Amino acid sequence: MICLPTERPAPKMAVSVRQNEKQILKNIVIAIDGTSASGKSTNAKLVARALGYVYVDTGAMYRTLAWYCLKKRVDVTEEKAVATTCRHWKTKLICVENNGLRAVRLLVDDYFPETEIRTPETAAAVAMVAAVPKVREWMKKTQRDCIQFGNLVMEGRDIGTNVFPETDYKFYLDAKLEERSARRAADGVNENLAARDQRDSQRKAAPLMIALGAKVIDNSKLTSEQTSGLLLAEIHKRMAAVI
Numbered sequence: 001m002i003c004l005p006t007e008r009p010a011p012k013m014a015v016s017v018r019q020n021e022k023q024i025l026k027n028i029v030i031a032i033d034g035t036s037a038s039g040k041s042t043n044a045k046l047v048a049r050a051l052g053y054v055y056v057d058t059g060a061m062y063r064t065l066a067w068y069c070l071k072k073r074v075d076v077t078e079e080k081a082v083a084t085t086c087r088h089w090k091t092k093l094i095c096v097e098n099n100g101l102r103a104v105r106l107l108v109d110d111y112f113p114e115t116e117i118r119t120p121e122t123a124a125a126v127a128m129v130a131a132v133p134k135v136r137e138w139m140k141k142t143q144r145d146c147i148q149f150g151n152l153v154m155e156g157r158d159i160g161t162n163v164f165p166e167t168d169y170k171f172y173l174d175a176k177l178e179e180r181s182a183r184r185a186a187d188g189v190n191e192n193l194a195a196r197d198q199r200d201s202q203r204k205a206a207p208l209m210i211a212l213g214a215k216v217i218d219n220s221k222l223t224s225e226q227t228s229g230l231l232l233a234e235i236h237k238r239m240a241a242v243i
């Protein structure tokens with residue numbers, strides 16, 4: 001049996017926002033970053049519904065590329081091959097409405113691989129794909145293009161630090177490793193979150209960090225209603241300060 005470390009290194013704090021990136025956004029972007037299983041998806045959706053904003057799951061975009069590489073038999077350990085695949089794949093961004101939630105989808109060859117991107121095979125490949133700098137460049141541009149659909153709630157690992165560093169609404173969600181592992185297990189997923197945390201926070205390209213000015217929320221002991229309540233209260237406070 002492999003023993004996992006129960007504590008991980010504290011995430012680094014981003015030190016600055018590049019001045020040339022400090023531009024005026026044409027719509028509001030709520031950036032929700034954080035560790036795996038820290039409740040980003042659930043809370044980002046609750047916030048998007050409450051505000052009537054468009055939800056964007058950027059992890060799904062990385063997963064879509066990982067799935068596509070596996071389908072095309074591209075070796076995901078080969079950085080160049082992954083970068084070439086990303087340069088040539090035929091994609092499209094669309095906005096769909098489901099049960100009152102508007103969400104962005106990245107289609108490849110006009111197809112959204114909704115179930116395929118959640119398989120263990122895709123999950124095992126995605127961190128390698130996400131570590132490729134050319135892939136991250138492509139993702140950043142594509143994710144910034146989502147602003148065409150309106151005000152956004154975008155969740156990921158580098159939204160406040162890298163994709164939309166100019167937004168005033170940055171959050172970093174976290175919870176204790178045991179709590180996050182229990183949440184994944186309750187969803188029927190047995191995942192080595194300690195290893196995933198380490199890969200996400202130690203990769204060279206856009207590692208997981210707390211963005212400057214981000215509100216950090218540890219929700220180990222909070223329900224999603226309480227967490228999204230805190231997020232919404234802080235968003236309203238910051239909105240009042242911006243006006």
Ligand code: DC
Nearest residue numbers: 058059060062126127130156157158
């Ligand atoms: O949130 P998720 O588990 O669906 O993310 C899948 C992978 O993509 C995970 O390894 C982290 C990576 N990712 C990233 O590097 N940057 C993002 N903005 C979103 C996800």
